[in-house]
Amino acid sequence: MPLLQQTIEQIQGIDRQIEADARKYIDSLAKPPQSLGKLETLAIQLSAITGERFPKIDQKAMIVMAADHGVYEEGVTPNPQSTTVFQTLSFPKGTTGMCTIAKVTNAKVVTVDVGVKEDLPPDAGVIIKKVKYGTDNMAKGPAMTREEAIRAIEVGIEVTTEEIKKGINLIGTGEMGIANTTPSAAVLAVFYGCDPLEVTGFGAGVGSGGIEFKAEVIRKAIELNQPNADDPIDVLAKVGGLELCGMAGIFLAAAANRVPVVVDGYISLVSALAAYKLNPHVKDYIIPSHQSEEPGAKIAADLLGIEPMLQMNMRLGEGSGAALAFPILDAACSMVSNMVTLEEAAAILTK
Incomplete structure (x- = not known):
């Protein structure tokens, strides 16, 4: 059976009984019920997932998918396409914003070349899984073939x-690819059924x-490409990006392995x-981070039915918001692991 289909x-949904038990236990802690708000919600979700x-999330990894885009040649951004290479090589050095x-x-950063336009040095610390040298220009034809899209998903x-097998128990998604807000807006416009202007933003800079x-x-x-909104792979292949496909694979693999x-x-x-x-069960394993400044971000979050926990006016990408959420998840785990229950607190006082 092909890896993607397998x-x-x-992927199965989370255990609702464990979820209910976790909520009951957290409500029994020495605090007014729901007084820690989203911190409690996160702790419950982490318990239900794991x-x-x-729950323990002491082995964290940011997985960054890097790729280039043929639509760059249309002039949708003023940034040089060579930035993709420069930044991709900077992730293993630990020098990017994310x-x-x-x-x-102390989160591990895993950088993957799924479609950078140039060949990267073999000793640069980047995992080379190149499906092709960037997508084709979607304004002139499909960004990639269906087979290439599936392969890119399978890279993710x-x-x-492999990282989960090594012990990683919390994953964040990251990306790098100059012009990648353009295919992101295209994919969302198809899924949402709206005019592209409604979901198109500034990105890292727009052209003239x-x-x-x-x-x-x-x-x-x-x-031109007439992507089928009911076929996610068709949409990704025709107007998406290789790193978008790779990240979709990250979400699928995390859910299949019951990892948050x-x-x-x-993006x-x-x-x-x-x-x-x-697979709609993927949603159970997704933890939101921040509300991006891109106009389509809220629409995408609403379609997923998730609510970002942070409003930081960020639009860097790279996975920066996901990494910023990691300490909050640590706090949620600390709360549930270290706070005494009301019953325990009463017993301590009566000693």
Whole structure:
């Protein structure tokens, strides 16, 4: 059985009885019920995912998928495409914005070349899983073939599964690819059934034509390629990106292995939405991080039915918001593991 199909079929929903038991236990702690708000919700979700009353997330990893985009040639961004290579090589060095945040919790950073336009040095610390040298220009034809999209998803599955086998028990999603807010907006516009302008934002910078031109490029690509909104792989193949596919694979593998996965901002949310459409149980394993400044981010989160916990006015990408959420998850685990129950507190006072 192909890896993608096998992974999709392996995903099951969380244990609702464990979820109920965790809620009951947290309500018994020495505090007013629900007084710690989202911290309690997170602790309950982590228990339900892991099956443990006292969940452990002491082995963290940010998995970064890197790829280039053929639509870059349309002038949707002023940033040089070579930035993808430069930044991809910077992740193993720990010098990117996300990496500096990940260091706070000693999270491992795993960098994957799923479709960078250039060949990277073999000793650069990047896992080379290149499906192709960037997507084709979706404004002139499909971004990739269906087979290439499936292969890119499977790259995400393979890398994530391997990290879980090594002991990783909390994953965050990251990406790198100049112009990748353009395919993200295209995929979301198809899933949401809206005009691209509604979900198109500034990204890391728009070309001289502005957001309206960027939206028009996306509109042209959708009209040309006619992606089927009911077929997530068709959408990803025709107007998506290789790193979007790779991140969709991360979500699928995490859910299949019952490991919590923190979603970053706009691009990660769109990838999570694609994974959710392949198997709705994926949602149970997704932990939100921040509300991206990109206009489509809230729409993608709403379609997923999740609510970002942080409002930090961030739009860097890379997985920066996911890494920033890691300490909050540590706090949720500490709360449930170290706080006494009301009964225990009363017993201490009566001694």
